[in-house]
Amino acid sequence: MSDRPSGNAVIGQSGGPTAVINQSLAGVVEGLRAGLAGSGKVKRILGMRHGVRGMVKGDADGLVDLTGLAVDRLERIARTPSAALGSTRDKPDEAYCQKILEGCRSQDIRYFFYIGGNDSADTCRIVSEKTADAQYELRCFHVPKTIDNDLLENDHTPGFPSAARYVTLALMGDALDNASLGGIKINVVMGRNAGFLTAAASLARGQASTGAAPADRPAPHLIYLPEVPFSTDAFLADVEAVYGKLGRCQIAVSEGIRDEKGEEIGPKLMRGAGEVDAHGNVQLSGSGALGDGLAHLVKTGLTPKGGKAPRVRADTFGYIQRCWPHPSPIDAQEARAVGRYAAELAGKSETNASVIIRRTSNAPDAYASECGRAELSAVARRTRHVPKEFISGSNDVSVEFHAYCRPLVGELPTLERL
Amino acid sequence: MSDRPSGNAVIGQSGGPTAVINQSLAGVVEGLRAGLAGSGKVKRILGMRHGVRGMVKGDADGLVDLTGLAVDRLERIARTPSAALGSTRDKPDEAYCQKILEGCRSQDIRYFFYIGGNDSADTCRIVSEKTADAQYELRCFHVPKTIDNDLLENDHTPGFPSAARYVTLALMGDALDNASLGGIKINVVMGRNAGFLTAAASLARGQASTGAAPADRPAPHLIYLPEVPFSTDAFLADVEAVYGKLGRCQIAVSEGIRDEKGEEIGPKLMRGAGEVDAHGNVQLSGSGALGDGLAHLVKTGLTPKGGKAPRVRADTFGYIQRCWPHPSPIDAQEARAVGRYAAELAGKSETNASVIIRRTSNAPDAYASECGRAELSAVARRTRHVPKEFISGSNDVSVEFHAYCRPLVGELPTLERL
Numbered sequence: 100m101s102d103r104p105s106g107n108a109v110i111g112q113s114g115g116p117t118a119v120i121n122q123s124l125a126g127v128v129e130g131l132r133a134g135l136a137g138s139g140k141v142k143r144i145l146g147m148r149h150g151v152r153g154m155v156k157g158d159a160d161g162l163v164d165l166t167g168l169a170v171d172r173l174e175r176i177a178r179t180p181s182a183a184l185g186s187t188r189d190k191p192d193e194a195y196c197q198k199i200l201e202g203c204r205s206q207d208i209r210y211f212f213y214i215g216g217n218d219s220a221d222t223c224r225i226v227s228e229k230t231a232d233a234q235y236e237l238r239c240f241h242v243p244k245t246i247d248n249d250l251l252e253n254d255h256t257p258g259f260p261s262a263a264r265y266v267t268l269a270l271m272g273d274a275l276d277n278a279s280l281g282g283i284k285i286n287v288v289m290g291r292n293a294g295f296l297t298a299a300a301s302l303a304r305g306q307a308s309t310g311a312a313p314a315d316r317p318a319p320h321l322i323y324l325p326e327v328p329f330s331t332d333a334f335l336a337d338v339e340a341v342y343g344k345l346g347r348c349q350i351a352v353s354e355g356i357r358d359e360k361g362e363e364i365g366p367k368l369m370r371g372a373g374e375v376d377a378h379g380n381v382q383l384s385g386s387g388a389l390g391d392g393l394a395h396l397v398k399t400g401l402t403p404k405g406g407k408a409p410r411v412r413a414d415t416f417g418y419i420q421r422c423w424p425h426p427s428p429i430d431a432q433e434a435r436a437v438g439r440y441a442a443e444l445a446g447k448s449e450t451n452a453s454v455i456i457r458r459t460s461n462a463p464d465a466y467a468s469e470c471g472r473a474e475l476s477a478v479a480r481r482t483r484h485v486p487k488e489f490i491s492g493s494n495d496v497s498v499e500f501h502a503y504c505r506p507l508v509g510e511l512p513t514l515e516r517l
Numbered sequence: 518m519s520d521r522p523s524g525n526a527v528i529g530q531s532g533g534p535t536a537v538i539n540q541s542l543a544g545v546v547e548g549l550r551a552g553l554a555g556s557g558k559v560k561r562i563l564g565m566r567h568g569v570r571g572m573v574k575g576d577a578d579g580l581v582d583l584t585g586l587a588v589d590r591l592e593r594i595a596r597t598p599s600a601a602l603g604s605t606r607d608k609p610d611e612a613y614c615q616k617i618l619e620g621c622r623s624q625d626i627r628y629f630f631y632i633g634g635n636d637s638a639d640t641c642r643i644v645s646e647k648t649a650d651a652q653y654e655l656r657c658f659h660v661p662k663t664i665d666n667d668l669l670e671n672d673h674t675p676g677f678p679s680a681a682r683y684v685t686l687a688l689m690g691d692a693l694d695n696a697s698l699g700g701i702k703i704n705v706v707m708g709r710n711a712g713f714l715t716a717a718a719s720l721a722r723g724q725a726s727t728g729a730a731p732a733d734r735p736a737p738h739l740i741y742l743p744e745v746p747f748s749t750d751a752f753l754a755d756v757e758a759v760y761g762k763l764g765r766c767q768i769a770v771s772e773g774i775r776d777e778k779g780e781e782i783g784p785k786l787m788r789g790a791g792e793v794d795a796h797g798n799v800q801l802s803g804s805g806a807l808g809d810g811l812a813h814l815v816k817t818g819l820t821p822k823g824g825k826a827p828r829v830r831a832d833t834f835g836y837i838q839r840c841w842p843h844p845s846p847i848d849a850q851e852a853r854a855v856g857r858y859a860a861e862l863a864g865k866s867e868t869n870a871s872v873i874i875r876r877t878s879n880a881p882d883a884y885a886s887e888c889g890r891a892e893l894s895a896v897a898r899r900t901r902h903v904p905k906e907f908i909s910g911s912n913d914v915s916v917e918f919h920a921y922c923r924p925l926v927g928e929l930p931t932l933e934r935l
Binding site (some may be wrong): 112115116118146149163172175176178179180181182183184185186187188244268269271272273275276278279281282284386387388391394412413414415416417418419421422423424425461484512513514516 | 582590600606758812
């Protein structure tokens with residue numbers, strides 16, 4: 100730690116937006132106003148449009164001055180889903196970093212706040228290292244955000260509870276729809292490397308896992324995470340067992356399911372070549388191909404019941420998972436808190452850090468959390484997976500997962516069946 | 518009209534469920550209790566499990582006694598999405614009708630309430646004709662329900678406002694997601710024959726259509742209804758114009774879009790044979806194929822911008838549209854009212870009828886509606902399409918549509934952008 104430099108602050112948003120990412124933006128602004136900006140150490144608070152891309156542009160098109168943004172407008176922005184500043188998936192290389200450094204210099208930026216996931220934490224780390232190499236004093240803070248919930252060091256990440264709430268509500272409604280007309284319903288959930296969001300489908304049951312056989316569970320009957328090797332034979336046998344007994348079967352499956360060799364099932368089932376992004380990932384979201392592929396598997400692989408092929412439907416939960424305008428209230432609060440905490444860290448002469456969330460109480464009706472700090476390198480690029488204790492067998496989650504996830508999603512409707 | 522026979526009543530739910538179809542079930546039960554059942558004309562109120570299929574079964578597996586169902590439980594069921602009795606897509610033929618007649622006879626059913634869309638109204642009509650032919654006195658009432666909003670004689674249909682609310686909220690969030698990362702986003706909306714639900718996407722703009730060019734409209738920039746012939750060339754030109762100017766383009770497209778010959782685009786773009794249901798319809802829902810096909814069209818058909826292919830994503834809004842557990846409040850009220858009204862018609866010695874909704878006021882903040890009756894034959898099988906005055910050009914809806922639809926969906930969040 101060293102004394103705090105004087106200059107300006109910049110905030111950026113990166114990666115897939117969430118329903119509460121603007122709460123974090125508002126939190127940083129609020130925290131700066133109460134601290135460094137209030138005391139005069141920070142003169143201007145700037146926003147990067149589309150993340151580091153805005154910093155590189157450096158002009159009015161790339162940067163927006165948030166210093167004087169009215170409190171009520173900031174509050175309305177905080178309640179609006181998706182990145183208000185715009186987002187990016189750009190990942191800076193050497194040349195890109197040089198441009199960011201130039202941008203920071205020309206704007207006298209001394210505090211750099213970057214709201215995003217593990218790729219964004221890595222961008223933050225790279226920027227902090229490159230500016231240090233250039234002996235340009237810049238303090239970089241990563242503010243956590245991802246619906247995938249896959250950041251290390253965090254109990255959970257802002258954005259996840261709201262997406263989990265959406266998935267839970269969707270599965271609750273869908274379970275009843277499936278019960279109304281019968282058949283097999285496949286729901287593909289986002290999260291290519293970590294299955295937390297798919298696991299949240301289990302909350303639609305309204306109770307913790309009882310360890311019952313799939314057909315004796317409340318729907319969803321089957322849950323497939325990327326952390327558990329996926330076998331199409333076992334999948335068909337699972338579906339047949341449930342459908343044979345109930346005449347229906349509701350399934351939640353991660354877009355990132357993999358076989359025992361670790362190879363993704365999605366691209367194998369997808370007809371036509373997948374699109375590859377800047378981070379080398381094949382596009383799974385924004386396409387119904389995995390769901391349709393699994394539905395085709397079931398239609399062709401299942402023994403017809405009484406000579407009649409089952410009704411099979413697949414829904415791929417797309418971008419609405421991360422931008423539904425009614426977030427989890429706890430998520431909104433925590434996303435605000437991590438932004439504010441980042442600004443407070445900067446005010447306390449901290450240098451580079453990643454803000455994290457720790458759960459301090461999970462007592463019934465007394466859930467509580469606090470913010471803390473971690474090294475950027477502890478969060479950057481690394482992926483947290485669903486831990487073993489949250490998984491039950493090959494197609495379910497555990498009681499422990501329910502205890503972990505239930506407090507995060509907020510109040511759920513009470514449904515009644517005949 | 519003739520005096521009311523004594524006997525039992527039966528209620529069924531049919532076709533695609535909605536978020537408020539159980540409000541109609543509760544409404545019929547409530548109305549019977551206040552009228553025919555209260556006065557002793559109706560002794561038992563039965564529910565058919567899975568529509569007419571339950572009537573044919575006729576046993577405890579097919580029929581459920583609702584006579585003594587507790588009021589608080591009925592209320593909880595009313596607030597639960599999807600058909601509590603189970604639904605069916607069975608369409609009775611001669612032999613099937615004979616079995617329904619036998620079922621009615623053996624249970625002394627004299628009042629038959631069927632909640633559903635135009636296929637269900639037709640089932641109601643067929644049952645009423647066949648029982649009349651057999652000189653079995655049965656009074657049949659159709660209670661309207663469909664997210665497609667395609668029933669004639671009705672201002673709108675229960676189920677539509679809640680689905681329209683879901684689509685509006687989804688498009689609101691998605692527009693901001695699209696603005697955050699840019700690119701072209703295709704959203705496929707349910708409604709194969711009528712474009713009302715797709716048209717509801719326009720409410721995400723927060724304002725009525727101004728008649729501006731697509732790139733100058735708030736998102737969604739482009740809206741394609743099945744009522745307007747769809748040309749892939751015009752579509753590509755539309756998308757290019759918006760994307761070229763804004764670097765993004767949000768699209769809402771009906772699953773039922775058709776070319777100038779009236780042939781559906783979906784099956785043409787779908788690789789693999791479509792599934793055909795009992796009513797002869799090719800399966801469009803529960804598959805991402807149309808969205809993926811349109812995305813492929815755009816990816817391959819659009820001139821790359823600066824040598825870079827655009828980011829194209831497609832989400833197919835699936836069954837969640839009709840079962841999201843947070844309905845439009847007006848929809849919940851009206852769905853209750855049509856059920857109650859059907860029971861009241863029966864109590865007033867009416868014979869066969871279809872309940873309809875009329876709008877009585879569309880004054881700002883003073884929307885009001887009332888129930889009425891129509892002949893079964895006026896509603897059965899026929900499809901109401903989006904009228905010309907609700908359509909603007911080839912890719913938008915009109916000011917009139919906004920005035921029509923906005924009061925139905927309830928309060929919307931106020932979003933703010935930078």
